[in-house]
Amino acid sequence: MTDLASHPVGSRPAPGSPGAADSGRPWWRRRWAPVLGEIVVSVGAAGVYTLLCTRISVNPINRIGQVSGLAKLQEYVAVLGLPLLAVLLFTAYRGSALRHQLTKRLVCAALAGLATGVVAGGAVIALRGTPWPLGGQEGDPGVLMAMATTIMDGKGLPGVYPPGFPMVMAIWSELFYGGRTGAGFALHDLQILFTALFGPMAYLSWRLVLRPFWALLIALPASVVFLDPIRPYSHIVMVMLVPVLVAFFRAMGRAPERRPRTALLLGPAFGAVFGALFLWYSGWFLWAAPGVLLLALFSFPWRKGGRTAKLRTGLYLAGAAAGFVVVGSPLLYELAKANGAVPDRYAFLGVYADPSYVLNFVSDRSGDLTYDTWPGTGDLAGQSGISVLLLLGAGLALGLALRQLSVRVAAAVLIGSWLLRFYYAGRMSHDRAVQLYPRTTWIIMYCLMILAVFGLMALVNRGSGWGNRVLAVRGAATEAIPRRVVRQVAAGMVCALAVFGTMAAGWSINRYMPEDPAKNTMGMDAWRAHLLQKPNGACPKYAPNGKCVVHEVKDRSQYPDDGVLWCAGIIAAEWPTVCGRKAPFDDLSTKPAPAPTPTPSPTPAPSGSAQDAPKPGESGESAKPSPSATKSGTR
Numbered sequence: 001m002t003d004l005a006s007h008p009v010g011s012r013p014a015p016g017s018p019g020a021a022d023s024g025r026p027w028w029r030r031r032w033a034p035v036l037g038e039i040v041v042s043v044g045a046a047g048v049y050t051l052l053c054t055r056i057s058v059n060p061i062n063r064i065g066q067v068s069g070l071a072k073l074q075e076y077v078a079v080l081g082l083p084l085l086a087v088l089l090f091t092a093y094r095g096s097a098l099r100h101q102l103t104k105r106l107v108c109a110a111l112a113g114l115a116t117g118v119v120a121g122g123a124v125i126a127l128r129g130t131p132w133p134l135g136g137q138e139g140d141p142g143v144l145m146a147m148a149t150t151i152m153d154g155k156g157l158p159g160v161y162p163p164g165f166p167m168v169m170a171i172w173s174e175l176f177y178g179g180r181t182g183a184g185f186a187l188h189d190l191q192i193l194f195t196a197l198f199g200p201m202a203y204l205s206w207r208l209v210l211r212p213f214w215a216l217l218i219a220l221p222a223s224v225v226f227l228d229p230i231r232p233y234s235h236i237v238m239v240m241l242v243p244v245l246v247a248f249f250r251a252m253g254r255a256p257e258r259r260p261r262t263a264l265l266l267g268p269a270f271g272a273v274f275g276a277l278f279l280w281y282s283g284w285f286l287w288a289a290p291g292v293l294l295l296a297l298f299s300f301p302w303r304k305g306g307r308t309a310k311l312r313t314g315l316y317l318a319g320a321a322a323g324f325v326v327v328g329s330p331l332l333y334e335l336a337k338a339n340g341a342v343p344d345r346y347a348f349l350g351v352y353a354d355p356s357y358v359l360n361f362v363s364d365r366s367g368d369l370t371y372d373t374w375p376g377t378g379d380l381a382g383q384s385g386i387s388v389l390l391l392l393g394a395g396l397a398l399g400l401a402l403r404q405l406s407v408r409v410a411a412a413v414l415i416g417s418w419l420l421r422f423y424y425a426g427r428m429s430h431d432r433a434v435q436l437y438p439r440t441t442w443i444i445m446y447c448l449m450i451l452a453v454f455g456l457m458a459l460v461n462r463g464s465g466w467g468n469r470v471l472a473v474r475g476a477a478t479e480a481i482p483r484r485v486v487r488q489v490a491a492g493m494v495c496a497l498a499v500f501g502t503m504a505a506g507w508s509i510n511r512y513m514p515e516d517p518a519k520n521t522m523g524m525d526a527w528r529a530h531l532l533q534k535p536n537g538a539c540p541k542y543a544p545n546g547k548c549v550v551h552e553v554k555d556r557s558q559y560p561d562d563g564v565l566w567c568a569g570i571i572a573a574e575w576p577t578v579c580g581r582k583a584p585f586d587d588l589s590t591k592p593a594p595a596p597t598p599t600p601s602p603t604p605a606p607s608g609s610a611q612d613a614p615k616p617g618e619s620g621e622s623a624k625p626s627p628s629a630t631k632s633g634t635r
Contacts, residue, residue, distance in 0.1 A: 122509025271323020393452025
């Protein structure tokens, strides 16, 4: 079932096989042509679908308009996706294996683009009629806009925050929106652009180490689960980091066989890639670092290959370190200068919950949820069914495929993130700092998903291998599972994965549809985008109640550290029991309830009058208020 390409990724084709020699072949039959085709198809599918969604005309503020828009998203993706799946199934049942393999590569690439294209198309609908980004000028979007404005004003980089995305915002604003007043409009465009590109970037990263079906099986769920249209740049680094690390360690294992010059060139190339990802978003490097460094120590050829192997591997690692330092130096310098002087003291629902719960994430836009009701209690010691399945898959990967480099890398990243999560959570009470440890939830869950897929892959490979050996012992000339059946089953699984992707993408973007901020849901960010005045002074077309406010252009300013936690989402009366200190504000929970206004007692009616008589069908006893009703009425 894993034979989904003409040869395993990273291996050399045998002489005489397709791709063994490109000379004399037409360009479309050369080895690089299918690779280029996957890139073009995946990016093109995401872009075309997103542009198509600009034709959806609904009112994004009311729920009926949102539902119609969500339905149009599914209609468009079905129109584009069903023909692709039909061609895939046709080639699985008819035609040559090579033609089917090429079709599968292109279809999987297209599905990865369409999945996040649906989310980007939903963002287009949510922002219809306004040029402002999700979040408006509040929260993280407001901070990003201030960072980009600071860069355009020539005041330097945004401190210890990764400068990659704010710099792209500044450049985009200079090119298309006239400079410092256009940072918000640039963020609007880039939110949609990088949301659409999330799936292709994730899929193509995993294609470095996996065949199309397995790459899609990891990339598509990860894309729709972890994609945040407000900050799409952050999680793409997490999703790309693991497969790039796998490719890095694979090249490290081959370094002793390479010439020193090749090792010196390849190492800095990987280092530059890591440096670019570090500048784009650096947090995932912190969580992954302990496990990755430990894996590098164990992977170094201490006992084999002799002095030459150690020298060439050392050259490779030294070049990688140099490339990383050179490219990542702007942020490395800021981090060294700060020396840990920028603590994170923002607490929210994910901080109040049990830190051992790592299979779902909740933001500070949590609606009616509290730490008493979230996370929900599962059926098995608080664990849900998906938790058990992921852990079972991870166990299979560790038991059957630990020799695979991808399994070791994912396990190393998971272990490092796991340890740092509890280290920072354990010091939170003493240090009065959160240090973003709830974000390890994402990378831990991602690694469990990776391990589960590799566990399934190992189970399939071992099962088919055992079956083939049994048949060989019995003298049978056939395989346990014929290759045509493998192709047909794999094509069916791709179809099922495509349906999951469209439904999951709809779930993902539905959370961001505009909703009144009073409900404190993720939809408040799109709602805020409709509250800002457009450059011509008019309100956005669908501004709630036809009212809007003027956008304020701000520079980035660092607030002074007061050394205490800020507990978001907690009423003032509960701050002492949650945060351990008195709330720095007052709200209705701390104000005494007003005394009830006395009302004159009614004049007693004569006995036996109609006022005392029960209504037809009602006994006199039932007409009296029950104690529970009285209590609930005064609550």
